[in-house]
Amino acid sequence: KAGVTQTPRYLIKTRGQQVTLSCSPISGHRSVSWYQQTPGQGLQFLFEYFSETQRNKGNFPGRFSGRQFSNSRSEMNVSTLELGDSALYLCASSLVGLAGVGFFEQYFGPGTRLTVT
């Protein structure tokens, strides 16, 4: 079974620009979550989409947005890029998602390394 794929793998942008990152989940998985990983803050939850609906959002400014398509593929957009947005952006897919209690397993993609100059 193919894993989670993310494109592009590396991206260099200038302050003020916007960027769109793409994630294709494992076939059959309806939940896609996005995370930002930096050396200083570690892994931080951005948002989760399930069946095209955003179910939850982390503590990030409105410049960070996302969407999910009917085939479960997801995109994440960051507008008006700042230097502090430089990070590894990870996408994770799962069957049941993050809502509720009980066992859950997320499968992460390799990430997109975004550098803002």
Added chain:
Amino acid sequence: LAKTTQPISMDSYEGQEVNITCSHNNIATNDYITWYQQFPSQGPRFIIQGYKTKVTNEVASLFIPADRKSSTLSLPRVSLSDTAVYYCLVGANYQLIWGAGTKLIIKP
């Protein structure tokens, strides 16, 4: 919310058993404990998840004491390929707290 604390780094030798402990004093009743492994330039990979006592799978064991304020990931007979960063994740229902990660270095 639970706060997770784990050692910044550890090292060991091939063939040894490695135990990495995560402290989570404020763990809530519904919280699960999950461990992930991450190699450079890759996303985290699920290792094991548990709620209480002991869980074992083909790659690791997870020990959780009765008070659930800590958990220990046990890797039996490690090899050089187990060199990675290991994350402890505590929570449930979006209240997920990731540890800062433990860099494990395995020496020959």
